[in-house]
Amino acid sequence: MAALQKPGSSSLMGPLAASCLLLIALWTQGGLAVPISSHCRLDGSNFQQPYITNRTFMLAKEASLADNNTDVRLIGEKLFYEVNMGERCYLMKQVLNFTLEEVLLPQSDRFQPYMQEVVPFLARLSNKLSQCHIDSDDQHIQRNVQNLKDTVKKLGENGEIKVIGELDLLFMALRNACN
Ligand SMILES: *[C@@H]1O[C@H](CO)[C@@H](O)[C@H](O)[C@H]1NC(C)=O
Numbered sequence: 001m002a003a004l005q006k007p008g009s010s011s012l013m014g015p016l017a018a019s020c021l022l023l024i025a026l027w028t029q030g031g032l033a034v035p036i037s038s039h040c041r042l043d044g045s046n047f048q049q050p051y052i053t054n055r056t057f058m059l060a061k062e063a064s065l066a067d068n069n070t071d072v073r074l075i076g077e078k079l080f081y082e083v084n085m086g087e088r089c090y091l092m093k094q095v096l097n098f099t100l101e102e103v104l105l106p107q108s109d110r111f112q113p114y115m116q117e118v119v120p121f122l123a124r125l126s127n128k129l130s131q132c133h134i135d136s137d138d139q140h141i142q143r144n145v146q147n148l149k150d151t152v153k154k155l156g157e158n159g160e161i162k163v164i165g166e167l168d169l170l171f172m173a174l175r176n177a178c179n
């Protein structure tokens with residue numbers, strides 16, 4: 001390391017030292033941030049398929065027409081409160097899991113034909129995130145996810161409809177958080 005920092009000691013050392021410093025800069029800038037797990041990632045191509053994107057948005061639209069509660073937004077500022085960028089994919093993984101297991105499966109007979117196409121798509125994304133973990137304390141993340149779950153439970157069936165009505169937001173949040 002000491003050798004690397006000696007300026008201009010060879011033509012190779014310059015760039016090498018520069019990239020070393022850049023790395024260190026990135027580390028310290030990330031500061032206390034968690035090392036972002038490479039498993040917390042979804043390829044952009046997952047979100048660039050016109051057909052399934054259309055189906056997802058159509059499903060959300062149809063459900064949101066049946067959602068009679070316009071005061072509550074599930075996937076919004078409150079969900080991301082105090083969750084930094086590097087943790088958001090992990091957060092969205094939890095929301096996706098809840099959506100699949102506790103909302104879409106129980107409601108799977110409704111909103112056809114969209115539902116039967118969108119569920120396997122979301123299940124594949126969920127599967128691709130199965131190794132996504134964070135090493136640090138995740139209490140703040142679990143708290144926000146729990147708030148969302150509690151809100152849905154409190155709204156009863158209309159809560160489930162609302163989750164489906166926000167599948168477009170889920171889609172975009174996954175795309176943004178897991179890129
Ligand atoms: C989805 O595609 C249909 C035509 O197949 C179109 O009428 C509709 O507007 C599209 N919806 C969205 C949300 O892109």
Ligand SMILES: *[C@@H]1O[C@H](CO)[C@@H](O)[C@H](O)[C@H]1NC(C)=O
Nearest residue numbers: 096097098100101123126127
């Ligand atoms: C949801 O999470 C549980 C616990 O981690 C896991 O066993 C299950 O397979 C997940 N479900 C989906 C649909 O990803």
Ligand SMILES: *[C@@H]1O[C@H](CO)[C@@H](O)[C@H](O)[C@H]1NC(C)=O
Nearest residue numbers: 067068069156157158159161
């Ligand atoms: C909203 O929908 C729920 C369930 O679908 C129903 O129980 C409730 O009465 C509805 N509320 C209003 C204000 O229409």
